[in-house]
Amino acid sequence: MEAKASQNAGRVMDGPTNPMVTPLLTDLYQFTMAYAYWKAGKHNERAVFDLYFRKNPFGGEFTVFAGLEECIKLIANFKLTEEEVSFIHKSLPGSCEEGFLNYLREIDCSDVEVYAISEGTVVFPKVPLLRLEGPVAVVQLLETPVLNLVNFASLVTTNAARHRLVAGRPKMLFEFGLRRAQGPDGAIGASKYCYIGGFDATSNVAAGRLFGIPLRGTHSHAFVSSFMSPDEILERSLCSSDGSNTCEDFVTLVHSWLSKIQWLKSLGGIFGETNQSELAAFISYALAFPNNFLALVDTYDVIRSGVPNFCAVALALSDLGYRAVGIRLDSGDLAYLSSEARKIFHTIEKELGVPGFGKMIITASNDLNEETLDALRKQGHEVDCFGIGTYLVTCYAQAALGCVFKLVEINNQPRIKLSEDVSKVSIPCKKRCYRLYGKEGYSLVDIMTGENEPCPKVGERILCRHPFSESKRAYVVPKRVEELLKCYWPGKSGKVREELPALQDIRDHCIKQLEQMRPDHIRRLNPTPYKVQSNDSNGVGGASLT
Ligand SMILES: Nc1ncnc2c1ncn2[C@@H]1O[C@H](COP(=O)(O)OP(=O)(O)OP(=O)(O)O)[C@@H](O)[C@H]1O
Ligand SMILES: O=P(O)(O)OC[C@H]1O[C@H](OP(=O)(O)OP(=O)(O)O)[C@H](O)[C@@H]1O
Ligand SMILES: O=C(O)c1cccnc1
Ligand SMILES: [Mg+2]
Secondary structure, three states: OHHHHHHHHHOOOOOOOOOOOOOOOOOHHHHHHHHHHHHOOOOOOEEEEEEEOOOOOOOOOOEEOOOHHHHHHHHHOOOOOHHHHHHHHHHOOOOOOHHHHHHHHHOOOOOOEEEEOOOOOEEOOOOOOEEEEEEHHHHHHHHHHHHHHHHHHHHHHHHHHHHHHHHOOOOEEEEOOHHHOOHHHHHHHHHHHHHHOOOOEEOOHHHHHHHOOOEOOOOOHHHHHOOOOHHHOOOOOEEOOOOOOEEOOHHHHHHHHHHHHHOOHHHOOOOOOOOHHHHHHHHHHHHHOOOOOEEEOOOOOHHHHHHHHHHHHHHHHHHOOOOOOEEEEOOOOHHHHHHHHHHHHHHHHHHHOOOOHHHOEEEEOOOOOHHHHHHHHHHOOOOOEEEEOHHHHOOOOOOOOOOEEEEEEEOOEEOOOOOOOHHHOOOOOOEEEEEEEOOOOOEEEEEEEEOOOOOOOOOOOEEEEOOOOOOOEEEEOOOEEEEOOEEEEOOOOOOOOOOOOOHHHHHHHHHHHHHOOOHHHHOOOOOOOOEEEEEOOOOOOOEEEO
């Protein structure tokens, strides 16, 4: 065990994704406190801090924890450069002794221990997501960057998970937020964490390269409106998909299909002359990507122009052995338009005998959010994929998660932060945290115990009580007990360090966690609060949880 621990601790780890994440990415008062600790000879006192939040976001009763990997990468690489030390020197109020600068030159996180809940886990208020233990001055310097790395990551992952829950599992979800995100880091972070929260892909090419997230894109309005007429298309030939023949005039082939569907009885003359500049754009795009033809159909009129133009191009492609992908709708009533488009696709499949035409993929976008996804689901729609930007990545419905970082123990002495507001009182002591599962497989309660208290055991009755309300207590007989806080950075403790999982594994873990939640905790309307309690060692009676 010792050998493995030192091997892990010695492994070189990449720095944080964003090179701006350095020891200077902290509040000034962390450095002034560090100086004052040092001056008082207290800087090496051993402190324990908990990072937790007080209230679930978005009016819900769950949160998904994210940002751990970036925290560990910061901690693993925490070292001030000479230039940074001299900047701190200049920035501290008044004079600062040379000895402190030497101290700053030497510090790193080799004596810090980090325990954390696994990234992608569903978590609840008050339970520590991270527990940092180490020399007080060093751990204080970590407070701000660690909060910064966890707060938005967990908020946007939770937002993505909520969008996933309301859209339903079979739907594809694409994150399209780069243009609207809070700057480059907000965008890259949103792409990474929306993927963890259950999105299938991103339009953000940089995030695709950095994290290996699948990239997806559709078709733009500018491309459609950049064309005037099919006469602009000079190179009109297209080779069949198997290379066996070439259609010399693909434009004429498309026109012949357009007239055929125009007069299809079962379409009831729903369209006459379609927009020819739009048709030109579709043909041109099909010539560029015959295997991936997808058209944005709402530039002029979805039902009278966009969809018929798309169908004509898709049918011409089908003659040459290609299968079109589908359409994107970006305005109007998405429930109505997707259903009408689907009817047309089915009619063409049936009337013209083109197998699979009814299954064209319909993508929808345009200011989508949880509410609109919910409304669409209730109305009924035929959308297969949703492209979601602004509301998702900016976390429009809630600006911040509000994680805090509180001192709970110093030199083995418990510490508490009091407040008039009971929900703001910190819970003292170095803790262990457990999730207790009932006989149906759902988790029943998270409990926090003192570090040296006995751990809950399967099949044994445990009395759990609300941390601040004496009367709220219940017995639990767990069928399974899971310890939540694991060692992700052992410091000098010699403990084995948990490996940081691959992004894909974090995503799988998150999806599985949400599938295992009792449905009433994750429903949108009036969800049931999940219980977070502490262990009751004095054994007074209570109700039972099963
Ligand atoms: N069936 C529906 N039920 C509820 N909301 C919908 C439905 N269809 C679309 N929406 C949402 O309604 C809003 C419509 O936006 P808006 O009023 O700007 O119209 P628009 O279709 O974008 O118009 P424009 O043609 O000017 O772009 C969007 O937020 C969209 O997601
Ligand atoms: O609507 P969001 O959820 O933010 O998703 C991304 C949007 O970005 C694009 O258009 P853009 O918003 O740039 O232009 P538009 O509003 O005119 O469609 C795209 O067509 C989507 O509508
Ligand atoms: O690929 C798309 O359709 C896309 C990408 C980003 C924003 N809006 C749309
Ligand atoms: Mg828009």
